[in-house]
Amino acid sequence: MTTILRSFVSGRWVEGTGERNVLVNPATEAVAAETSTRGVDFKDALQFARGKGGPVLRSLTFAQRGELLAKLASAIHDIREELVELAIANGGNTRGDAKFDIDGAAITLQAYADLGKQLGGRKFLLDGEQIALGRNPRLIGQHVWLPLTGVAVHINAFNFPAWGMGEKAAACLLAGMPFITKPATATALTAWRIAEEWVKREILPPGVFSFIAGSPGDLLDHLTSQDVLSFTGSGLTAHGFRTRESIVKNSVRLNVEADSLNSAVMGLDVEPGSATWEFFLNEVSRDITQKAGQKCTAIRRIFVPRHLINQAKDELAARLSEVKVGNPALKEVKMGPVATAQQLRDVRAGVQKLRAQAEAVLNDGGRGQLIAVDGERGYFVAPTLLLAGDPWKAADVHSHEVFGPVSTLMPYNDVEDAIGLVRLGDGSLVASVYSDDKDFVQAMVFGVAPYSGRIHVGGEKIAEHSPGPGTVLAQQVHGGPGRAGGGEELGGLRGLEFYSQRTAVQGLKPLLEKVFG
Secondary structure: OOEEEOEEEOOEEEOOOOOOEEEEOOOOOOEEEEEOOOOOOHHHHHHHHHHHHHHHHHHOOHHHHHHHHHHHHHHHHHOHHHHHHHHHHHHOOOHHHHHHHHHHHHHHHHHHHHHHHHHOOOOOEEEEEEEEOOOOOOEEEEEEEEEOOOOEEEEOOOOOHHHHHHHHHHHHHHHOOOEEEEOOHHHOHHHHHHHHHHHHOOOOOOOOEEEOOOOOOOHHHHOOOOOEEEEEOOHHHHHHHHOOHHHHHOOOEEEEEOOOOEEEEEOOOOOOOOHHHHHHHHHHHHHHHHHHHOOOOOEEEEEEEHHHHHHHHHHHHHHHHOOOEEOOOOOOOOEOOOOOHHHHHHHHHHHHHHHOOOEEEEOOOOOOOEEOOOOOOOOOOOOEEEEOOOHHHOHHHHOOOOOOOEEEEEEEOOHHHHHHHHHOOOOEEEEEEEOOOHHHHHHHHHHHHHHEEEEEEEOHHHHHHOOOOOOOOOOOEEEOOHHHOOOEEEOHHHHHHHHEEEEEEEEEHHHHHHHOO
16 A cells, blocks of 8 residues: 655644655655645645744743754654665665664754753853943943744755754754755655654644645745745755745745765875775765765765876776665665666766766766666666866866766866866865875865865874765754855754844843843
């Protein structure tokens, strides 16, 4: 019997009417679930969240909100194995990839739960110290953060249905704002099961949490100046949001995490066979194949000193060729399919686009040799490595992201050359530098920081402790400039700012000190 995904809005589960969207198993193309949101009253859902959930949530202290987050994290942990199976069946994830997504959600929620405990009995945040505003020391100013009184709408990408929902919920709830979450429909089964568990356990007060299983309909048309929209997905979709009348007219806050041509740079000091050399090859090959390359943080461009390009090419291709691809339910399989038929078409078209400026070193976007796959079924792409010998003439490599297990290797001459090539990506979520030389690392960090949301520095002494460039940590910001969307999430307390208003308050010092405790 096919699972029907319902939406949870206005405090109740609602099954949409009419024609349903079909969710499939990307390894077998079998139907995994169906859903529709036709008939859902999205305007009422927003009003319910604002009027019912918002006041209750804002009345809680940070510590109390943190307790709610801890319960959400615990709920995910309790059904972890069930969620892993759903991620395999609907996301095409291997067990390792599924746990990466699900554990990421639980860990992020728990990190913000711990932060709430540290903040204790407060309900607001002070921003900076008191400011003397005149000659009279009794006249002072103070900046304060207080939660907005609207609702947050979270629209998440298909690649991380659990983690995407968890990371947005974590900062939002701790800030004191109710939220409506909408996962990408194609892979929504994992997120839906989490939502079902949260609702069943009655963790959150009514109106604090809503869930949309399918199209958001006219939801965005009813947003106000006190609401916010946080989006992870394509730059093209983000552009549509930025120009949408309701968002422009009402100055709705919009946070975007979009396309990103992330880079990895091997330092000029790195010797073949050294610990840093091995570390570089290990992290790059893992990043290309983890989640079948469907990560916003995945390495798309690999830069190696010109005199090492052939050796790096051969060793990286050898590692990638050893990755077993096929039925993700099998333990020995290390990479499954991409998520959808459209995703498969996009990856193949993207590889052909890049092939006009780069040669194929390993595979060319085809299926490759697969394990336990029925005929031509499934949306499979073998790990694909390209080489652009003249990176300054490979414009498409620096402007077109192939969202799959595909990366392009390129040589560089010196540190200035490497910095310039990284910058051609016009903004990324993460740039990685692998070097043990202080001067090289310093030049790279200062050179590419304005174009990067995060810089991952890898070397011999950190290799066994590194989470890798693909891991988004709650303690540091996630986002990036330019084509990466210009947004920013997480970063500890910084994550609360998007859901809060910073207000400058001025007045009598003794009075304001009493007001703000």
